[in-house]
Amino acid sequence: MTRRIAICAPSTPFSREDAARVSALAEAEFADLQLIFHDQCFATEGHFAGPDAVRLAAFVECANDPEFDAVWFVRGGYGASRIAVDALPLLGPSAHEKQYLGYSDAGTLLGLLYRAKIGLPVHAPMPTDIRRAGGEAAVRRTLGYLAGSHEGLEPSLDGRTPAAAFNLMTLAMLCGTSLMPDLSGHVVMVEEVAEYHYAVDRLLFHVTGCLASAGIAGLRLGRVSDVPENDRPFGCDAEAMARHWCGKTGIAFLGAGDIGHDIDNKIVPFGLA
Amino acid sequence: MTRRIAICAPSTPFSREDAARVSALAEAEFADLQLIFHDQCFATEGHFAGPDAVRLAAFVECANDPEFDAVWFVRGGYGASRIAVDALPLLGPSAHEKQYLGYSDAGTLLGLLYRAKIGLPVHAPMPTDIRRAGGEAAVRRTLGYLAGSHEGLEPSLDGRTPAAAFNLMTLAMLCGTSLMPDLSGHVVMVEEVAEYHYAVDRLLFHVTGCLASAGIAGLRLGRVSDVPENDRPFGCDAEAMARHWCGKTGIAFLGAGDIGHDIDNKIVPFGLA
Numbered sequence: 373m374t375r376r377i378a379i380c381a382p383s384t385p386f387s388r389e390d391a392a393r394v395s396a397l398a399e400a401e402f403a404d405l406q407l408i409f410h411d412q413c414f415a416t417e418g419h420f421a422g423p424d425a426v427r428l429a430a431f432v433e434c435a436n437d438p439e440f441d442a443v444w445f446v447r448g449g450y451g452a453s454r455i456a457v458d459a460l461p462l463l464g465p466s467a468h469e470k471q472y473l474g475y476s477d478a479g480t481l482l483g484l485l486y487r488a489k490i491g492l493p494v495h496a497p498m499p500t501d502i503r504r505a506g507g508e509a510a511v512r513r514t515l516g517y518l519a520g521s522h523e524g525l526e527p528s529l530d531g532r533t534p535a536a537a538f539n540l541m542t543l544a545m546l547c548g549t550s551l552m553p554d555l556s557g558h559v560v561m562v563e564e565v566a567e568y569h570y571a572v573d574r575l576l577f578h579v580t581g582c583l584a585s586a587g588i589a590g591l592r593l594g595r596v597s598d599v600p601e602n603d604r605p606f607g608c609d610a611e612a613m614a615r616h617w618c619g620k621t622g623i624a625f626l627g628a629g630d631i632g633h634d635i636d637n638k639i640v641p642f643g644l645a
Numbered sequence: 646m647t648r649r650i651a652i653c654a655p656s657t658p659f660s661r662e663d664a665a666r667v668s669a670l671a672e673a674e675f676a677d678l679q680l681i682f683h684d685q686c687f688a689t690e691g692h693f694a695g696p697d698a699v700r701l702a703a704f705v706e707c708a709n710d711p712e713f714d715a716v717w718f719v720r721g722g723y724g725a726s727r728i729a730v731d732a733l734p735l736l737g738p739s740a741h742e743k744q745y746l747g748y749s750d751a752g753t754l755l756g757l758l759y760r761a762k763i764g765l766p767v768h769a770p771m772p773t774d775i776r777r778a779g780g781e782a783a784v785r786r787t788l789g790y791l792a793g794s795h796e797g798l799e800p801s802l803d804g805r806t807p808a809a810a811f812n813l814m815t816l817a818m819l820c821g822t823s824l825m826p827d828l829s830g831h832v833v834m835v836e837e838v839a840e841y842h843y844a845v846d847r848l849l850f851h852v853t854g855c856l857a858s859a860g861i862a863g864l865r866l867g868r869v870s871d872v873p874e875n876d877r878p879f880g881c882d883a884e885a886m887a888r889h890w891c892g893k894t895g896i897a898f899l900g901a902g903d904i905g906h907d908i909d910n911k912i913v914p915f916g917l918a
């Protein structure tokens with residue numbers, strides 16, 4: 373039975389050329405999947421894939437359409453927070469029957485949907501990963517998951533402890549807002565890209581401080597990549613930072629998580645895998 | 646009567662040359678002020694002005710010494726969050742009798758001290774502002790305030806509505822943590838420097854979302870300066886962002902605040918001026 377996957381852009385725009393590459397890969401290797409790129413993926417206005425109202429309408433349309441089995445966010449880059457809260461009251465019964473997949477800025481919507489117990493949010497590679505060298509592997513991982521494979525799951529997931537995965541900045545911005553899900557009992561995985569080491573430390577201060585009283589099962593640190601060079605070295609690496617802040621806040625540091633802004637980014641279904 | 650001002654570095658280091666320039670300015674123009682730069686201002690370890698323990702000890706020493714009337718933070722740059730919580734239980738009775746002055750990353754300590762009702766935290770230019778072109782004006786503003794002048798106060802302060810001022814990123818990182826002060830009834834001023842427009846919008850999403858239920862009197866937007874150029878324009882300016890997020894969260898947008906990472910940065914005593 374064919375599964376139909378709607379693709380929309382709550383944050384920044386994609387290109388038709390790269391969409392065609394992703395569609396071709398899916399057609400060649402996943403006969404049971406049908407990808408439908410919403411035209412809104414290619415809209416642009418300033419930073420965003422179209423105005424807030426256009427991005428909102430496309431997401432709600434995809435989520436509410438009973439013909440779709442999943443909504444795949446095409447790309448991150450910032451913008452989902454501008455539509456997330458407005459989207460919530462517009463989501464109907466069909467929105468509850470779906471998987472929602474993405475990462476980075478799309479984590480804003482995953483977090484809100486998880487908080488609202490709507491569908492199954494999944495941290496997973498996005499169509500935009502086709503742009504990375506070897507990015508077919510990342511795209512294929514999500515397509516495989518959508519087709520029913522568990523091969524791409526993050527390896528520490530044990531099937532008994534609920535989990536969630538976020539870009540560190542994205543989670544930091546959700547903390548304390550009305551979008552923040554209840555992560556009690558969860559293993560929380562975080563990854564970061566293109567932030568100075570001092571900024572990573574600052575984000576870990578904030579996130580561990582906010583999660584200190586949330587009763588999470590522990591923190592796993594994904595990859596912290598493409599760190600810009602500062603005028604001086606920070607003095608310790610990201611794992612030492614995570615250990616420091618977990619220690620200060622009484623959060624269990626559980627080691628590495630196999631997620632990141634790269635082609636090896638693994639799949640983390642929110643809750644139990 | 647001479648007022649003695651202790652200067653320490655909770656975040657990043659200063660230089661002896663620039664300290665000498667600030668001291669010379671104070672000696673020449675403010676006969677009633679005596680500046681004492683703690684040697685820790687010139688310590689370095691990685692990103693920081695010495696290890697956490699050294700920065701902590703210097704701050705606590707300055708705050709607890711009854712010979713000092715005020716503690717002036719020499720510079721921001723990140724690091725205060727690593728010593729703030731540990732400092733709190735170490736502060737004795739003399740710490741309550743002091744003014745604490747600074748901005749940018751030093752706002753982390755101002756926020757915590759305000760939460761704990763210890764002394765008078767004051768958003769104010771720092772010794773490091775001597776490095777800006779025309780920076781003597783900024784340094785002079787704080788020295789004047791320490792000597793009893795009200796000339797450098799932020800002009801919207803009305804003496805009836807309590808206020809607080811923060812770097813936007815610094816406040817964003819405090820939100821939801823055990824360092825966050827109660828800002829109910831307060832005019833909250835924020836300013837930012839060297840962040841992309843999309844990052845400013847993201848921070849405003851977070852801060853207004855966190856403050857939505859805090860009952861603040863309203864938000865004033867200081868200057869958002871040195872915005873890096875992105876690969877595409879964001880689509881609106883910082884004031885439009887502030888209006889957007891205040892509108893979404895039911896916070897009154899009160900207009901501009903006369904603060905920023907520049908020589909015109911005005912003084913905002915926390916609470917009533």
